[in-house]
Amino acid sequence: MSDRLLEVRDLATTFATAGGPLPAVGGVSFDLNQNETLGIVGESGSGKTVLSRTIMGLQPRTNVTVSGSARLNGFEVVGASEEAKRGIWGTEVAMVFQDPMTSLNPVMRIGKQIDEVLRVRLGMDKAAAKARAIELLELVGIPSPVERYRAYPGQLSGGMRQRVVIAIALACSPKLLMADEPTTGLDVTIQAQILNLLDRLKSQLQMSVILVTHDLGVVATRTSRIIVMYAGRVVETGSTRDVFQNHRMPYTRALLESSPKVASHSHTRLQAIPGRPPNLMKLTAGCAFAPRCAYATERCHRERPELTAAEGPGHAFACWNPLPTTRGAS
Amino acid sequence: MSDQLEELTLINRPEKSRPLGLLFWICVGWVGLNIFGAIFANLLPLPDPLFQNYSAINVGPGIHHLLGTDDLGRDIFSRIVFGSRVSLAVGAGAMLIGFGLGAPLGMLAAYRRGRFDAIFTTFMYVLLAFPAIIATIAVLSFWTPRALVKIIVVIGLASVPLVYRVIRTATMGIATKDYVVAARIQGATDTRILFKELLPNVAPIGVSFLLIGIATVITLEGALAFLGLSVNPPTPSWGNMINESRTVLAQNPWLVIFPSLALCLFLLCLNFIGDRLRSHFDVTEVKL
Amino acid sequence: MARYLIRRVVMLVGIVFVISVGAFYLIHLLPGDPAVVILGTGDSPQNRAILFKELGLNKPIWDQYFIWMRNILHGNLGTSFISQTSVAGTIRAALPIDLELIVLSQILAFATAIPAAMRSARKPDGPLDRVLGATSFTLLSIPPFIIIVLLVLFIAIKLQIPHTGPSSYVSFSSDWIGNLESLALPAFTLAIASFVVYYRVLRSDLIATLQEEFITLARSKGLSSRRIMWRHAFRPSSVALLGTAGVNIGGLLASGFVVQYLLAIPGLGYTLISAIAQSDYLLVQGIVLVVSVGVIVINFLFDFIINLVDPRISRE
Numbered sequence: 021m022s023d024r025l026l027e028v029r030d031l032a033t034t035f036a037t038a039g040g041p042l043p044a045v046g047g048v049s050f051d052l053n054q055n056e057t058l059g060i061v062g063e064s065g066s067g068k069t070v071l072s073r074t075i076m077g078l079q080p081r082t083n084v085t086v087s088g089s090a091r092l093n094g095f096e097v098v099g100a101s102e103e104a105k106r107g108i109w110g111t112e113v114a115m116v117f118q119d120p121m122t123s124l125n126p127v128m129r130i131g132k133q134i135d136e137v138l139r140v141r142l143g144m145d146k147a148a149a150k151a152r153a154i155e156l157l158e159l160v161g162i163p164s165p166v167e168r169y170r171a172y173p174g175q176l177s178g179g180m181r182q183r184v185v186i187a188i189a190l191a192c193s194p195k196l197l198m199a200d201e202p203t204t205g206l207d208v209t210i211q212a213q214i215l216n217l218l219d220r221l222k223s224q225l226q227m228s229v230i231l232v233t234h235d236l237g238v239v240a241t242r243t244s245r246i247i248v249m250y251a252g253r254v255v256e257t258g259s260t261r262d263v264f265q266n267h268r269m270p271y272t273r274a275l276l277e278s279s280p281k282v283a284s285h286s287h288t289r290l291q292a293i294p295g296r297p298p299n300l301m302k303l304t305a306g307c308a309f310a311p312r313c314a315y316a317t318e319r320c321h322r323e324r325p326e327l328t329a330a331e332g333p334g335h336a337f338a339c340w341n342p343l344p345t346t347r348g349a350s
Numbered sequence: 351m352s353d354q355l356e357e358l359t360l361i362n363r364p365e366k367s368r369p370l371g372l373l374f375w376i377c378v379g380w381v382g383l384n385i386f387g388a389i390f391a392n393l394l395p396l397p398d399p400l401f402q403n404y405s406a407i408n409v410g411p412g413i414h415h416l417l418g419t420d421d422l423g424r425d426i427f428s429r430i431v432f433g434s435r436v437s438l439a440v441g442a443g444a445m446l447i448g449f450g451l452g453a454p455l456g457m458l459a460a461y462r463r464g465r466f467d468a469i470f471t472t473f474m475y476v477l478l479a480f481p482a483i484i485a486t487i488a489v490l491s492f493w494t495p496r497a498l499v500k501i502i503v504v505i506g507l508a509s510v511p512l513v514y515r516v517i518r519t520a521t522m523g524i525a526t527k528d529y530v531v532a533a534r535i536q537g538a539t540d541t542r543i544l545f546k547e548l549l550p551n552v553a554p555i556g557v558s559f560l561l562i563g564i565a566t567v568i569t570l571e572g573a574l575a576f577l578g579l580s581v582n583p584p585t586p587s588w589g590n591m592i593n594e595s596r597t598v599l600a601q602n603p604w605l606v607i608f609p610s611l612a613l614c615l616f617l618l619c620l621n622f623i624g625d626r627l628r629s630h631f632d633v634t635e636v637k638l
Numbered sequence: 639m640a641r642y643l644i645r646r647v648v649m650l651v652g653i654v655f656v657i658s659v660g661a662f663y664l665i666h667l668l669p670g671d672p673a674v675v676i677l678g679t680g681d682s683p684q685n686r687a688i689l690f691k692e693l694g695l696n697k698p699i700w701d702q703y704f705i706w707m708r709n710i711l712h713g714n715l716g717t718s719f720i721s722q723t724s725v726a727g728t729i730r731a732a733l734p735i736d737l738e739l740i741v742l743s744q745i746l747a748f749a750t751a752i753p754a755a756m757r758s759a760r761k762p763d764g765p766l767d768r769v770l771g772a773t774s775f776t777l778l779s780i781p782p783f784i785i786i787v788l789l790v791l792f793i794a795i796k797l798q799i800p801h802t803g804p805s806s807y808v809s810f811s812s813d814w815i816g817n818l819e820s821l822a823l824p825a826f827t828l829a830i831a832s833f834v835v836y837y838r839v840l841r842s843d844l845i846a847t848l849q850e851e852f853i854t855l856a857r858s859k860g861l862s863s864r865r866i867m868w869r870h871a872f873r874p875s876s877v878a879l880l881g882t883a884g885v886n887i888g889g890l891l892a893s894g895f896v897v898q899y900l901l902a903i904p905g906l907g908y909t910l911i912s913a914i915a916q917s918d919y920l921l922v923q924g925i926v927l928v929v930s931v932g933v934i935v936i937n938f939l940f941d942f943i944i945n946l947v948d949p950r951i952s953r954e
Contacts, residue, residue: 078858082761102863109860122851127874127948136869137859172949188859479653481888481933485660487895488926491914492667569781573892576783577899577911592787596804596900599787600795610784618779625775 025196025228026052026075031088031098033067033074042301044070045252048088054195057222057229059239059246059260061275065297067252068232069118072198074098075230076113077105093195110141114189115198116218119205120181124173130157130184131169137191156187161217179210186217193225200232215242236279240264245334248272251298251308254327258335268330268342271309307340315341374626377619384616388434396428399586408602418604420594426605429586430612436580436587437613440502440571441564447506448563452513453556459514460521461544471518474511482508483570490579498581501574505567513563520555521548554631561624565617572613588613642945650938654931658710661927662703665693665919678917680719692716715924720916725924728909733928735905738810739821739894743828744883750829751836752879756867758837759844770837777834782893786827786900793823805902824897831893832886839882843875877948884940888933 033045045067052058062068073079075090077097090097095108117123125133134153138144144152150169157165160183173181182202189197199218203211219242222229231239239246239260246263248256248271256269267273277291295312307313310320319340327336331345387394397415403423411418417426459467489504490496524530530547538547574580575589583590588609595606668675673695677685690696693716694705709716715725758767794803801808801819808816847853848871856870895907902908906925913921 076858078854106860106862109858111860115855115858117851117855119851123855125852125856125870125874127877128870136861140862140865141860174949185855188855192860476649476653476656479934479937480657480660480930481892483892484888484926484929484933487892487910488661488664488922489667491922492664492919494669565779572781573783573896576896579914589783592784596787599791603791603795606787606791610788614780614784617781618776621775621779 023054024051025054025056025093027089027091028052028075029089029091031071031074031090032086033070033079034085036083036085037301039301043252043303044300045074048247048249048254050247050254050257052196052228052230054228055222055226056245057231057243059243060230060232060249061234061236061239061246062249063234063275063293063297065300066249067300068234068249069200070252071249072115072200072230072232076109076115076196076198078109078115110137110192110194112194113196113198114192114194115200116182116186116189116202118201120178120185121205123185124181126173129170129172130176131171133184134188134191137188141192152191153187156191157184159190159221160184160187161213162187178206179213182206182210182214183217186214186221190221190225194227196228196230197222198230198232201234202231203238204234211238218242236264236275248275251303252300253308254338255309256337256339257327258330258332258337262330262332262335266330266332266335266345268337268345269339270313270315270341270343272337273343274312307338315343317341370626370630374623377622380615380619381623384434385438387431388438391432391435394431396431397425399424399429399432400584401425408598408605410604417608418602420591420605421598421602426591426608429591430588430609433586433588433591433609434612434616436498436575436585436590437568437571437616439498440505441568443502444506444509444567445560445564447503448509448513448567449556449560451507452510453517456514456517457521457544457548457552460518461525461540461548467518470514474514477511478515482512483573486570486574487577487579490574496579496582501571501580505570509563509567513559516559517552517556520552524548524551554627558624558627558631561620561627565620565624568613568620569617643942646938646941650934653934657930657934658707658927659703661923661930662706664923664926666699668919675917676919677719678919680722685719688717689719710927715927716920718913718918718921720918721921725921728921729906729924729928732904732906732909734810735898735903736891736894736907739824739828739897739903739905740887740890742818742821742825743832743890746825746829747832747836751833751840752872754833755837755840755844756872758841759848759871760863760867762845767841770841774834774837777830778838782827782831783896783900785830786823786897789823789827790900804900807901807903820901820903824894824901824903827897828890828893832883832890835882835886836879840875840879843878844871847871847875873947877944880940880944880947884937884944887936887940891929891933 028051029049031045031048032043035042035044048071050058060068060071070079074086075097076092077090077100079086081102086098088098092108093112095104095112097105097108124130131150131153134156135146135149138149138152139146154165154169157168162168162180162183168176168180173184176184182205186202197218202218203214206214215238218229218231221227231243233239243260245258246260247254248263248269250271256263256267256272258266263272264276267276271293274291274293278293293312298308298311304321305324306319306321307316307324310316313320317340323340325338325340327338329336330342401424403419403425405423406415406419407423408421409415409419409423415425415427417430419425420429455470459470486504486508490501493500493504525548530543533543533547571580571587572589572592575587576593578593580589581587583594591609592606592613595602595609598605665672665676673686673689674681677689692705692709694702697705713726715729717724718728721728754770758764758770761767790803793799794806800806801816802823806820808820810817853866853870856866861869891907894905895910897903898905898907899911906929910922910925913919913925
């Protein structure tokens with residue numbers, strides 16, 4: 021194998037709903053190398069969560085159609101049976117979920133929830149699994165892990181629970197860690213701790229990470245590349261530096277201007293993005309962002325722009341009226 | 351769940367409430383027919399339900415006797431029609447008592463909260479812990495001689511705590527809604543809020559529970575009659591008829607099949623109507 | 639946990655007190671002189687003297703209650719003047735039959751309702767779910783007393799299966815296979831009534847639980863569907879199931895009365911109805927008291943078990 025871990029080609033996810041098909045994700049392609057950290061950024065409803073779940077094959081089991089290809093370390097996820105996918109879940113790819121308040125089983129001791137993976141997936145015996153679970157709790161920075169092993173999720177704070185979720189994800193040493201808004205449900209003061217923990221674990225355990233977030237501040241220093249999503253599609257992608265400084269898509273700029281951490285040093289006022297994210301069931305033939313875009317022309321409403329290459333390596337954007345290449349805004 | 355999926359569940363929920371459907375109206379028709387039969391049984395061209403025709407004992411269904419006769423030569427069809435009176439009277443009467451006492455108390459408790467609510471709710475929960483059917487059997491076995499009115503009163507009183515709980519839970523869900531709070535802040539009178547804001551919203555829940563409550567109460571009366579603790583023979587009632595058929599099961603199975611069918615069909619229709627109304631009004635989680 | 643338990647015990651004692659007052663007062667619902675009615679066919683000067691002494695009938699009503707209560711706490715529920723036997727002894731002989739019936743029916747009900755609900759919840763609105771939904775809804779409208787009569791009609795009378803008809807009860811100590819045969823139809827009848835309730839409650843709870851994020855997390859661990867269903871979905875949902883089972887006990891006992899009455903199985907129900915027919919009021923009063931307190935205590939135990947299963951409840 022080369023050092024390419026994940027190849028995504030033209031991936032699309034459509035939900036069947038009572039009101040007709042809902043295209044949640046469409047036409048997404050990208051690659052991810054080993055030990056690389058990729059950021060997927062977008063507003064809520066932009067399809068980033070659905071995308072991250074589709075990549076690992078974790079979409080709901082009914083009323084969903086997935087097309088395209090997602091090849092993880094040689095394993096084709098799209099179209100694979102649930103049973104086949106179980107073979108890669110945990111060991112090849114694992115996920116840190118958004119809300120630690122709901123993602124842990126409330127009636128199972130946290131130790132058991134970690135043990136379970138070790139015993140079922142790695143075939144460890146009871147004593148070995150317990151020892152390893154306590155090690156994992158220690159690794160993710162939970163104080164007095166031996167006592168915490170017997171705690172129920174309800175007895176832990178949100179930050180501690182998220183650490184447990186991370187410990188579960190790491191249990192079988194996955195090659196790819198999906199972190200879906202891992203800090204959204206947490207207090208601001210805890211957010212940085214969890215992100216730094218993920219950073220540390222990534223280099224310690226030699227993993228690739230996909231960091232999904234709505235907050236550009238989160239990905240600014242932690243990723244090497246970024247994908248910006250809007251209405252289920254990639255609208256701009258490139259190195260983190262290019263996306264922050266040489267972005268061409270007006271939506272990317274709007275996101276940057278609405279992000280407090282990036283804007284704060286220049287003392288400008290935060291700009292909310294006008295309008296609301298589009299209803300995915302009522303998309304027009306044109307650019308989905310056009311109704312909210314200050315630069316939109318008649319063509320934008322009529323015809324959807326495809327991704328076009330820009331100057332930087334791997335930098336591409338989907339816009340008919342891109343911003344000038346000179347230094348970006350803000 | 352992610353925002354995207356949350357949005358999905360919103361879309362998944364049909365925007366209009368489910369249509370009631372043909373089966374619903376068939377059930378309404380059947381219940382209506384039963385009520386009509388019970389009220390006008392005297393005027394209908396039916397044989398006397400008490401008349402014992404010894405020359406036609408245990409006759410099967412046929413022209414002279416639509417559903418046959420029982421072991422005393424009485425017409426089964428006529429007895430079923432007249433027997434529905436007991437079931438309907440108990441259903442309507444007991445629920446009148448149950449709702450008459452339970453519903454206003456439940457609404458008031460949920461609206462007032464505080465000490466009033468605390469006292470009544472504790473009291474009702476103590477009563478609820480007491481198995482209603484055993485209490486009913488106990489009281490009816492001592493409070494002799496048994497009569498329809500006593501049965502209605504006992505079952506009705508036994509249903510009060512349940513009605514109280516359902517209505518109180520439903521009202522609480524609505525009383526905390528923004529528009530009720532807003533009306534309160536704007537100084538609307540209590541009576542106004544209770545009648546204009548709460549009652550119209552609690553009523554659909556109440557109605558669907560009422561139908562299921564009637565079905566429950568009729569079942570209870572049937573069981574009491576089966577045990578010989580309801581109205582005294584020879585007065586026909588569905589439960590009495592099933593009880594009387596016990597001794598002649600082998601000779602005349604029709605005697606148990608027809609009243610059973612009448613009772614089950616009636617209960618099925620009531621339950622179906624109640625269930626449909628509940629999903630129609632989109633009453634999600636009211637524990638019954 | 640301790641505080642929760644103490645609060646529940648105080649409540650339990652309160653409810654039992656209310657029940658005892660109610661059961662005590664039943665005698666005074668009787669029309670006319672209670673002594674005449676209670677003594678019934680056993681009315682003689684000697685018996686009358688015994689009754690007055692036992693119940694303190696010439697004393698104020700509160701003293702009567704305390705005398706009655708003190709007797710009960712000593713395990714003395716009085717002596718029936720109609721059958722000349724001790725009420726407590728009669729109850730002790732009948733009670734095991736009710737317990738056996740309930741245990742048998744609950745084993746049947748849980749063994750069928752749990753897998754059925756799991757299959758339904760796996761594919762809500764699928765063909766199996768629709769069939770089971772319609773079936774359970776129909777069964778919901780068929781009272782146990784009709785189910786048992788129809789079962790007896792077809793199985794005991796038409797098919798002539800031995801030990802299933804009326805008055806063919808075989809005691810456990812004399813022939814345990816015959817005993818099981820004679821309790822098969824009653825247990826099945828009670829099981830149907832319980833099945834319908836358990837299936838519906840567990841199904842809707844499982845469907846809700848399976849939507850939870852922690853189920854997706856369990857999936858992402860690479861666990862089998864079976865394991866997810868039992869270990870992750872069923873355990874939180876079983877709280878609702880246990881709660882329902884606890885509440886269901888009262889109705890179950892009452893349905894037990896009905897089937898015993900039809901088949902002349904000498905459990906509490908049959909004894910109770912016979913006692914009512916013979917105006918044996920002390921026996922009726924004793925059975926009502928024992929059954930009511932039993933139901934309350936069983937409810938309390940279920941609450942306690944639920945607490946052990948779900949650590950969320952006692953913490954709030």
